[in-house]
Amino acid sequence: MTQRDDPDLLADLRAPNAEHDGVFWHGDQRLMVFDADAASRANAENFADLTLPDRFVDRVRGRRSPAVSWRQVRSLWLSRMRVLSEENRLRELTDRMAAILDHRRDQHVDFAWLAHEVTFRALVPVVLDGLSTSDQAWLSRDAIAKLTRLDAGPGGQTRRQRWESVVAQLHVGRVVRAELRRRTRHGRTRIDLTQPIVDRLLPSLGPDRAVEAVTTVLTAIAGPPGAVAGCLMYELAKRPEWAATLTEEFASGPAELLHRTGTRSAPTAHQFVKEVLRMWSAPLLMTRSARVPLTIRGHRLAVGRHFLVSPYLVNHDERHWSDPDVFDPNRWSAGAAHRPPGGNHYVPFGWAPTACIGAGLGSIQLVLLTYLLCTRFRLELRAPDAARVSLGAVPRPLDFDGWVRRREPARTKAA
Numbered sequence: 001m002t003q004r005d006d007p008d009l010l011a012d013l014r015a016p017n018a019e020h021d022g023v024f025w026h027g028d029q030r031l032m033v034f035d036a037d038a039a040s041r042a043n044a045e046n047f048a049d050l051t052l053p054d055r056f057v058d059r060v061r062g063r064r065s066p067a068v069s070w071r072q073v074r075s076l077w078l079s080r081m082r083v084l085s086e087e088n089r090l091r092e093l094t095d096r097m098a099a100i101l102d103h104r105r106d107q108h109v110d111f112a113w114l115a116h117e118v119t120f121r122a123l124v125p126v127v128l129d130g131l132s133t134s135d136q137a138w139l140s141r142d143a144i145a146k147l148t149r150l151d152a153g154p155g156g157q158t159r160r161q162r163w164e165s166v167v168a169q170l171h172v173g174r175v176v177r178a179e180l181r182r183r184t185r186h187g188r189t190r191i192d193l194t195q196p197i198v199d200r201l202l203p204s205l206g207p208d209r210a211v212e213a214v215t216t217v218l219t220a221i222a223g224p225p226g227a228v229a230g231c232l233m234y235e236l237a238k239r240p241e242w243a244a245t246l247t248e249e250f251a252s253g254p255a256e257l258l259h260r261t262g263t264r265s266a267p268t269a270h271q272f273v274k275e276v277l278r279m280w281s282a283p284l285l286m287t288r289s290a291r292v293p294l295t296i297r298g299h300r301l302a303v304g305r306h307f308l309v310s311p312y313l314v315n316h317d318e319r320h321w322s323d324p325d326v327f328d329p330n331r332w333s334a335g336a337a338h339r340p341p342g343g344n345h346y347v348p349f350g351w352a353p354t355a356c357i358g359a360g361l362g363s364i365q366l367v368l369l370t371y372l373l374c375t376r377f378r379l380e381l382r383a384p385d386a387a388r389v390s391l392g393a394v395p396r397p398l399d400f401d402g403w404v405r406r407r408e409p410a411r412t413k414a415a
């Protein structure tokens, strides 16, 4: 990853955003929709009847494919998510993250990249279980290529990087297609997000659209979870007092309790995670293309025109949040003087009807990662004072490197 000065992607947008109450044109091409209610309404209207595009083969032959609504796909995923968040699945998720941290132990690493590696690789079996090591490696290569592209910005990649990215993407398509074939032809079944697509939708979707649905989730787990996890590591490393409080909370119950109760047995860690998700929401900006004619606060958008929404700016809107740029997990505690506004004003997982399907699991994964970093591992920073977060395509800690060390197991007191 290239090192560069701290960018602030939002620098030019903050002043007009405050001046125009969250909805304004940036140039004459793109409408910025950063007001919570306006963004929520625009998203709802734009995606109300979202259906998948026709299959490639049908487009070539000039005919329509069986219509499949995105809502149908999402509802299959959402019900499978409940199974994937059960106790034994969470235990496996923790074990996978611990194994990756252990594998990187005592090596000099960039923690922002490590966070991506830990979250992405641990989540792959949730999406597509049972892949060979070499197939999983292709998925990781593709994820790294996408993150490198995101980090370098448009046109910032070398020709070689672009080529590697295309190759990795093609391989991922091949990997997913082969796995779909194994499941349909050889009756293999797995408990993951791909299985309900195979069982319930494959005949109407056809292979191309099924591959696209699965790769959509693979892309979704390659970005925001790792970006937020990197910022979580950053906040833990920079705030020893919070690390101590959380360590104490985790010491009061075994990991099993976390797996059984999700976030309930670690309320302070849950508050910490919620604040990381608010403070460092990823991505910073999302571009939407109008699918239907839209009128947003009096601004008309014809089909195909663009508008941008920002979970980050909604979660930092000072009209609704007190001290939005201050990291304060206590704001989430029951007795807090300034309670969070909630509803449309806290959107780390986006907006209905396209809101993140992995919000619950993503939050629990962050709590489990916090658990691992407070009980089994610790981060030793090379230059603690240099670390800071830059606001690029996603929030990203810079100069945040060092070593993962194993914690000494707590000694039991002599009788």
Ligand code: HEM
Residues within 6 Å of the ligand: 074, 123, 126, 127, 216, 217, 220, 221, 224, 225, 228, 282, 283, 311, 348, 349, 350, 351, 352, 353, 354, 355, 356, 357, 358, 359, 361, 362, 363, 366
């Ligand atoms: C901390 C972790 C995560 C964060 C911060 C996050 C954030 C987001 C955001 C901001 C969106 C865009 C929502 C919108 O368009 O309005 C999104 C979409 C999505 N996320 Fe996540 N996500 C996380 C974890 C996950 C996980 C664990 C999964 C699945 C295993 C997942 C799967 C998806 C999918 C499939 C979409 C696309 C939804 C759609 O277009 O209908 N995400 N996520």
